[in-house]
Amino acid sequence: MKLKLGLPIIGVALLMACQNKSTETDVRTVFLDKAGMDTTVNPGDNFYEYANGKWMKNTIIPDDQSGWGSFYTLYEDNLKKLKGIVEDAEKSNSAKGSIQQKVGDYYASGIDTATIEKLGTEPLKPVLAKIDALSNLPELTTLLAQLAKTDEAGLLGLTVGADEKNSVKNIASFYQSGLSLPEKDYYFKTDSASKAARAGLIKYATKLFTLSGLDTATAAKNAATILKLETEIAKSHLSPEALRDPQKNYNKMSVGDFDKLAPQVNLSGIFATMKVKTDSVNVGQPAYFKALSTLLASELLDTWKTKLKFDYIARNASLLSKSFVNAKFEYTKMFNGQKKQPERWKAMVNGIDANLGDLLGQLYVEKYFTPEAKQRMDELVNNLQKVFATRIDKLDWMSAETKAKATEKLNIFLKKIGYTTKWKNFDDVTINKGDYLGNARAARTHGYNEMISKIGKPVDKTEWGMTPPTVNAYYNPTFNEIVFPAGILQFPFFDANADDAINYGAIGAVIGHEMTHGFDDQGRQYDAVGNMKDWWTKADADKFKAKTDKVVTLYNGFTLLDNQHVNGNLTLGENLADIGGLAIAYDAFKLTEQGKEATKKIDGFTPNQRFFLSFAQVWRIKDRDENMRVRIKTDPHSPETFRVNGPVYSMEAFYKAFNIPKTAKMYIAPENRLGVW
Incomplete structure (x- = not known):
C-alpha cells in the first residue's frame, strides 16, 4: 500500500x-458530544x-x-x-491444525510467561553462536540473508508487489534499512530530543547486550559501535519526504547491475539463500545499497557481527523474558510517551493479527461483521x-x-x-503452546515464503x-x-x-x-x-x-x-x-x-x-x-x-x-x- x-x-x-451481532440491542441516540x-x-x-x-x-x-x-x-x-475470540479459541481444545488450535495455542504460548521466563536467553543462543563463528564477509552476508527470512535481521529490506510500471506482474523490491532510530535526522541533529534519542539507543543496546550475557564494559563498547555504524548508514538514507516521490524510488535494474552497484553485498549468495529467483529487481534507494557495499568493505568484520547481533536480539526482544520486554519498552517510550506498558494480552492479540491474520480474521468476521x-x-x-x-x-x-x-x-x-x-492458507505453519518465539518464527517463515513465491508471477x-x-x-x-x-x-x-x-x-x-x-x-x-x-x-x-x-x-x-x-x-x-x-x-x-x-x-x-x-x-x-x-x-x-x-x-x-x-x-x-x- x-x-x-x-x-x-x-x-x-x-x-x-456495521452493528455488532452481539450488541444489536444497544441503540445510540446522541451523536455529537456537546459537552x-x-x-x-x-x-x-x-x-x-x-x-x-x-x-x-x-x-x-x-x-x-x-x-x-x-x-x-x-x-x-x-x-x-x-x-474474547482468541480466549475462546484457547479453551476450545480444537483439533491440531484447525484455525481455533493455531490461534488459541499461539495466544497461550505468549501468555505463558512462566515458560518464557524459564527459557530466558536460551532461544537466542544458537544464532548468537553462529554469529560469533563467522570468519569472513561472505559467511556474514549469507547468515544475514537467512535471518532476513524470519525477519530477524536489518540491512536487507525486501518486499514483493506489483511492478509500478507493469502493474500486472510482481517484482522484488529492495529498500533502505539498517537504522534503529525513527529516521535519519535523529543521528545528526543537535536539538535536545535528537541527542536524547541517540543516548537512549546507546542505553538500549547496552542493556540488550548485557541481558544476552556480555559484561557491562563490553556491552557499552558494542552499543557505541552500533550508534557509530548506524550514523554512517543514515548518511545514505532518503528522508521521509523524499520517500514519497514514486519516481525517485523506482529504479528497476537487472540483477547484474544491482551486483555492480553493491559488489560487497554478495548478491548471488544472498539471492540463493533468500530464494530470490529473478533477472530484474527494483532498487528503491540505490544510494543506500551503494553505501552498504562500501561500509561492508571498510568496516571491521567484528563491527558487522555486533550489528547483526543487536538487530537479532532487538527484533526478538518482545518475544523473550520480562527483562527484554522491559528494556524495549524503556526505549520505545522515548518516542511514544507511554508511562506504563499495555497489558500483555494486547501484544499477544496484535501478534496473532500480524502473523496469522487471515485465521483470526475468519473468526472475527463470523462474529462481528x-x-x-x-x-x-x-x-x-x-x-x-x-x-x-x-x-x-x-x-x-x-x-x-x-x-x-x-x-x-x-x-x-x-x-x-x-x-x-480468498482466505490465505496456513497449513504449513505448526503452532505449539510452549514455544512463543518458535511460533513467531514459523509464522514469519510462512509469510516470507508466501511473498517470495509471487516474484515474477501475475498480480x-x-x-x-x-x-x-x-x-x-x-x-x-x-x-x-x-x-x-x-x-x-x-x-x-x-x-x-x-x-x-x-x-x-x-x-x-x-x-x-x-x-x-x-x-x-x-x-x-x-x-x-x-x-x-x-x-x-x-x-x-x-x-x-x-x-x-x-x-x-x-x-x-x-x-x-x-x-x-x-x-x-x-x-x-x-x-x-x-x-x-x-x-x-x-x-x-x-x-x-x-x-x-x-x-x-x-x-x-x-x-x-x-x-x-x-x-x-x-x-x-x-x-x-x-x-x-x-x-x-x-x-x-x-x-x-x-x-x-x-x-x-x-x-x-x-x-x-x-x-x-x-x-x-x-x-x-x-x-x-x-x-x-
Whole structure:
C-alpha cells in the first residue's frame, strides 16, 4: 500500500451500518458530544477548538497509551473483541491444525510467561553462536540473508508487489534499512530530543547486550559501535519526504547491475539463500545499497557481527523474558510517551493479527461483521464515487482530455469492503503452546515464503494488504483500489441510527479521503490500471502543481509544541485527501433529504453545522508530546487540529453554516482557498 488514512498505529477510515451481532440491542441516540465543545471559541477563529476544546482540556491520556481519542477508543474496543475470540479459541481444545488450535495455542504460548521466563536467553543462543563463528564477509552476508527470512535481521529490506510500471506482474523490491532510530535526522541533529534519542539507543543496546550475557564494559563498547555504524548508514538514507516521490524510488535494474552497484553485498549468495529467483529487481534507494557495499568493505568484520547481533536480539526482544520486554519498552517510550506498558494480552492479540491474520480474521468476521454492513457500505461508496465524477467534470482548471482519463480511473476503482474473498492458507505453519518465539518464527517463515513465491508471477488483485480486524483503511495505486477492513467499520464513523449529517461528516469524508488519494500528488502519477505513467497534459500538471504549492505553503505555516512546524511537503498527499474528501462528502450529503433541509435543527444545530461538527469530532485526538514530535518528523498525516482546520476553512459552505465573518482569525479569502478536487 502506498497510502493510508489515519494515525501511525491505528489509522482511520470509515464505517457503514456495521452493528455488532452481539450488541444489536444497544441503540445510540446522541451523536455529537456537546459537552466536549468549547463554545466560548468562535468557530471562525479555531473550529477544532470550538468542536473539541473542552474535551481536549479535560481528557487525560491513559498511562499505557501514546494518545487518546475516538480512534484510540475504537482500537481498544476492537482489541477486546479479539481477546474474547482468541480466549475462546484457547479453551476450545480444537483439533491440531484447525484455525481455533493455531490461534488459541499461539495466544497461550505468549501468555505463558512462566515458560518464557524459564527459557530466558536460551532461544537466542544458537544464532548468537553462529554469529560469533563467522570468519569472513561472505559467511556474514549469507547468515544475514537467512535471518532476513524470519525477519530477524536489518540491512536487507525486501518486499514483493506489483511492478509500478507493469502493474500486472510482481517484482522484488529492495529498500533502505539498517537504522534503529525513527529516521535519519535523529543521528545528526543537535536539538535536545535528537541527542536524547541517540543516548537512549546507546542505553538500549547496552542493556540488550548485557541481558544476552556480555559484561557491562563490553556491552557499552558494542552499543557505541552500533550508534557509530548506524550514523554512517543514515548518511545514505532518503528522508521521509523524499520517500514519497514514486519516481525517485523506482529504479528497476537487472540483477547484474544491482551486483555492480553493491559488489560487497554478495548478491548471488544472498539471492540463493533468500530464494530470490529473478533477472530484474527494483532498487528503491540505490544510494543506500551503494553505501552498504562500501561500509561492508571498510568496516571491521567484528563491527558487522555486533550489528547483526543487536538487530537479532532487538527484533526478538518482545518475544523473550520480562527483562527484554522491559528494556524495549524503556526505549520505545522515548518516542511514544507511554508511562506504563499495555497489558500483555494486547501484544499477544496484535501478534496473532500480524502473523496469522487471515485465521483470526475468519473468526472475527463470523462474529462481528454482517452482510448488511457490506451492502450499506457499497451503496455509500458508490454514492460518493458518482459525486466525485461530477466534481471532476466541473473543474475549471482541467482540460477535457485529462478529465476524461481522470473519470475513467475513478470509475474503475476496485472497491474492497470488510474482508477478503480468498482466505490465505496456513497449513504449513505448526503452532505449539510452549514455544512463543518458535511460533513467531514459523509464522514469519510462512509469510516470507508466501511473498517470495509471487516474484515474477501475475498480480492477484483479490489480495488484501490488511487483515479483517485492522482499524485502518488504504488506497493502493498499483491496484487502483480503495480498501476498508471490517475492523474500522464501526462507530464513531457510522451508526445506522444517526442522521445523514453525522454519517456523511464522519464516514463520508473518510470515503472521499481514500478516493482523493487516487488523485493526490502521488496517486495522480498512476493511470487507471495502476501503472506509473504520465496521463496528464503539461498545462494541467502545471496548474495542479500551482494549486498544491498553495497547500504546502499553508500547512508549512502550522505550528505546535515548541514552534515545531508541520512539513507541508511530507503531508501534502494526506492534506489533499482531507480537503478533497470533505468537499466530496459535503456534495453527497446535499443530495440527501436532510442535506436539502437548511434550517431544521437537532440538538440545537442545523444540518450543515452537524455535518462539520461530526467531521471535527471524528478527529478528536490528544497526543503525548513525545509521540507528536516523532509524528511531525515521520508521519505523512498532519496533526489532527490541522486535519480539521485546513479543510473546513477552504469551504464556502462552512463559512455560511456558522455565519463566519471575514474578520475571523482563520478566514481565508476565496481566491486563496485550497480546493483542488
